[in-house]
Amino acid sequence: MNIIETLAGEFNLRVQQVESTVALIDEGNTIPFIARYRKEATGGMDDVTLRDLDERLTYLRNLEERKEEVIRLIEEQGKLTGELRKKIKEAQVLQRVEDLYKPYKQKKATRASKAKERGLEPLALTFWAQEAENGCIEELAEPFVNEEKEVPDVKAAISGAMDIMAEMISDDPELVAEVREKTQNTGVLLTEAVDAEEKTVYEMYYEYGEAVKKIPNHRILAINRGEKEKKLKVKVSVPAEDMQQLLENAVITNEKSIFTELLKDTAADAYKRLMAPSIEREMRNMLTDRAEQEAVKVFAKNTEKLLMVPPVKGARIISIDPGYRTGCKVAVLNETGKLLAYTTVYPTQPKHDIAGTEATLKKLVDKYRINVIVIGNGTGSRETEEVVADFIKKNKLDISYTIVNEAGASVYSASKLATEEYPDLDVTTRGAMSLGRRLQDPLAELVKIPTKSIGVGQYQHDINQGLLESALDHVVEDCVNRVGVDLNTASPSLLSHVAGINMGIAKNIVAYREEQGAFTDRKELKKVAKLGEKTFKQCAGFMRISDGKNPLDATSVHPESYKAAEAMLSRLAIDKKEILRGGAADIEEKISQLYGEAEKPKKLDTRKKGLAALAELNKPKENPKKNLGKAIEKLSLELEVGSMTLKDIIEEMKKPGRDPREDAPTVVFRNDVRSFDDLKIGMEMMGTVRNVVDFGAFVDIGVKNDGLVHISEISNKYIKHPMDAVSVGDTVKVKIIKIDEEKQKIGLTMKL
Secondary structure (H helix, E strand, C coil): HHHHHHHHHHCCCCCCHHHHHHHHHHHCHHHHHHHHHHHHHHCCHHHHHHHHHHHHHHHHHHHHHHHHHHHHHHHHCCCCHHHHHHHHHHHCCCHHHHHHHHHCCCCCCCHHHHHHCCCCHHHHHHHHHHHCCCCCCCHHHHCCCCCHHEEHHHHHHHHHHHHHHHHHHHHHHHHHHHHHHHHHHCCEEEECCCCCCCCCCHHHCCEEECCCCCHHHHHHHHHHHHHHHHCCEEEEECCCHEEEEEEEEHHHHCCCCCCCHHHHHHHHHHHHHCCCCHHHHHHHHHHHHHHHHHHHHHHHHEEEHHHCCCCCCCCCEEEEEEECCCCCEEEEECCCCCCEEEEEECCCCCCCCHHHHHHHHHHHHHHHHEEEEEEECCCCCHHHHHHHHHHHHCCCCCEEEECCCCCCCCHHHHHHHHHHHCCCCHHHHHHHHHHHHHHHCCHHHCCCCHHHHHHCCCCCCCCCCHHHHHHHHHHHHHHHHCEEEEEECCCCHHCCCCCCCCHHHHHHHHHHHHCCCCCCCHCCCCCCCCCCHHHHHHHHHHHEEECCHHHHHHHHCCCHHHHHHHHHHHCCCCCHHHHCCCCCCCHHHHHHHHHHCCCCCCCCCCCCCCCHHHHHCCCCCCCCCCCCCHHHHHHHHHHCCCCCCCHHHHHHHHCCCCHHHHHHCCCCCECCCCCCCHHCCEEEEEEEEEEEECCCEEECCCCCEEEEHHHHHHHCCCCHHHHHCCCCCCEEEEEEEEEECCEEEEEECCCC
16 A cells, blocks of 8 residues: 555645655644645645645554564464465555454454364364265264264264354454444344433433434433443344354355255354454444544544634722632633732621622722623522622612632642642632633633543543544644744743653753743744753744844744745835734735736727727726735745745734634623513523534523524524534624423424
């Protein structure tokens, strides 16, 4: 298999593109670096495609490695034929390689291996050949009776021979593939209750069945959880008769032989005892793998949206972490997230001290000029929200409030990292601070939390944790590098996700900053302990210095391109200081004027006279950017830099250090509150998407529980997955279509 050509075909890329990309990966370059600064080599592949290609590359290389190993192992046994070698070499998936290797794999003692030890293999091969059309099977078995070899009679000899043939059938790679495919196409996943009288959340699965090839991923995960909790019994059901018939058709080559019935019994035994349990395990694993892969994708997509929520600038915050018995922890933060004050209020039961709470809030609002109040969405959230909304209204304050998802805040506040950052604060105060900072800069704060604790996925604690953590690490890395980090303010947690930087180097950067003062030049990074030239190349472009010696240090332009960027600015007569003043907005027009093709002068159409000729001359001139592409190509040749790289540099010169989060939906602020009792069917309102799962989206509409917009209620058009239409953080208009007061559940529609 030519891996490069295979990848090119699968990803619809040119062979040269794949070769260059694989070379970059093999050199140890990070995906964010390749995606941002090696576009000429990759043809402009984004980080998602690059990660998919990298993952597929690893799989194909492992596949080729396994093929060579299997060939060697079979060859050492002296059993490798030319045809078998060819089949192994042509295998496209690992499963096929293992199927082909199975007959030669060293097994633990089996009924077949014990029968072979008793000398019954020749008898099995006689039965298998099916040459005798007359005579008696017992007579053929008689010579194999041997007390010393534990074959006491003819029946034992025949039984042993059948065990050998059953294993031959179950080891046949072609038959295994056929049975697997048929199980996948016709199998049904059946579930039943362990205790039908017990009330559980799995009641819909107490007597349930769905085709293996059609069952949706979220149901697979729910069933797996029910089985793990010993509430459900699960099996894959297939028509056993059809499977046995399939094996009989393959095994019986002479229906006139005296062995036909014996081979039918052997085929039935091979399927029931050896193949069915193995294939069922495979089907369950396949379904679980499929569901986990999809769940991880959903979780990663939701997490990306959450991390890329725009920061709220200029917010002076009172952050409240609600609670009951121990009260609500309050933290006051300035615009940069610095802790100004902290205290505890008791607006909820059992104390229910509303007057005291309002007095404390008023004092903090006046003293610290607060403009936003943040409330965590955990225990006591809605009761606290009612008090806050009433407080704002009663005092006629120009203050908004918002609810922040507090998932993972308690994990962070009790972590070693939080203890190191704020050793003098208690756990609850750290938690309240974290909630406020999530509003001011979600990305910088959420990277401190184990990503699976953020809680915007589906069954995240039930799925393969290694797979989940790897995917989420990639999401965080991509988000951090897409946004970039301020080298002089970023925490070790944030720095550790920059391309090429690990936590050790991140801490060294912060230590250098504390000892030597603020960085004034990106090149200073090379003085940081353990940050060598290779690491500098990977990380430098993602580090920002706002007030450094070189204005380019505040942009995403990589130091390796400074020479080209400065030469371009010089040719265009643009002062580099303009970058600090907000960018060179007219840079594209200047490039078009200097490097674009001159517009040909219009000729007067002599056939037109008077006003018609004048109108012709006064037609709007061509767009000055019309020839921009050709102008950039021309300039890139002159500067000896790739055109894709040059386009990125030009974009940065237009709007230096632009934050990509600006394009995301902004935070929804409120100054009112609703209770569950206020809701009525038919009410329309705005809400924020808090989570997206396979079967729908959960939307915060201002009451204790989020409402569910089922996938069928998201769009008037067909959508395969809710993510095709909505994302975490989106602001959406919804209408209530169902209210379940007993379960406190709300059904919503977006089909207005």
